[in-house]
Amino acid sequence: MTTDSSVASSSPGPTAWTTGRIITKDFPSPDLVRLRMLVEDRHRHWPGQHYLVRLRAPDDYTAQRSYSIASDDNDPLVEFLIERLPNGEISEFLADVAEVGDVLEMRGPIGRWFRWDTKTPALCLVGGTGVVPAVAMTRAARHLGREDLLRVVAVARRPEELPYAEELAQAGATITFTRLATSERAAGAPTRAEIAPLLVGIQIAYVCGSSRFAQFAEEPLIESGLEPAAIRVEQFGATG
Template sequence: MHVEDRQRHWPGQHYLIRLRAPDDYTAQRSYSLASDDSDPLVEFLVERLPDGEVSEFLADVAEVGDVLELRGPIGRWFRWDTYTPALCLVGGTGVVPAVSMIRAARHHGRSEQLRVVAVSRGPEDLPYADELARAGATIAHTRHEVGDRPPGPPAADELAPLLAGVELAYVCGSARFAGFAEDLLLEAGFSPEAIRVERFGVTG
């Protein structure tokens, strides 16, 4: 998506996309950025949700050339500076900010500063699966094997070695996943003050 007068964004930030009807009725949702700041366009992942006012429009109605209302980039708490050693523990469509962080780290030559653990039910439920694998992310499917790794969520003893030298942990996913991920980080001995969480759920 092309954004006029675009401001620089940091990996981990998001935009608010607002739809406006002819009668001035509006609906808006927040979408994390998948692109890094060096990309001339901004990239979002839109999960088409049943009865989702915004997602159904973006998936089924919007066309190239349409003009949308945007506000952003938004978010100071969850952004990553590309210098601080960090780990992303993300689930499902919550991988999007981790993808932005991977791309920014690669662009700036700082890939060693970032580790990613991505969790999903299976390969078909993990967006950007190939890109995550190429970046060296640890992938855990709860219902499928990944190489020699049996099905199941990551455990604290599996996570602990990845936290060595890490100063910040970013968690993104559903409310249920975020709660699991926070508990897992604490069980692995990570400081609660160094955990940044972005959770999402159904908007009523």
């Protein structure tokens, strides 16, 4: 995140449609595609924000979908991690058809509710591909030398289902697997006993994952004493 005062003090406003060129494309797993894009007329972004990506057919039929930004604002490219969803018009195109050099319609960055200001002590409780905004927050905190402001709890069924697992672990994230026991803990969702100590000094929490995960995640946060108004939730899914 830039420390320029004119940017840091401003509120994100409406952004116009622009274009982004795919610079790199890779597959961290068979169902995930990572795109790094050069965005034309790019606006600065806050961790937690997202872009709309729009596809246009020859008959002018359009479809669009939101994708969270994984990259830090200081990265010259904008990074997205996209899950190929069954019958997903856009995710299947981006995974199976789009190529390096292709230009896509984009609008962003978007999002006031879920953005992190890089100053408020925060906890991220994220699941599966919902780790993406937490990755952006982790990268921003590292760039600013304020890792002390951010704590991350990342949840997945198994290690191979947790994107950015190595990066998050190196950043000190608490990683839990619901279907695999490790030397540190039994298999299962993070408990109130695990989450409560991480909330000491925390003023805001960000929850991102499937609708089912989001429903689970709010409960231990509230039970641990965090006010509901301090919890920001972002859900995703095949029809989200």
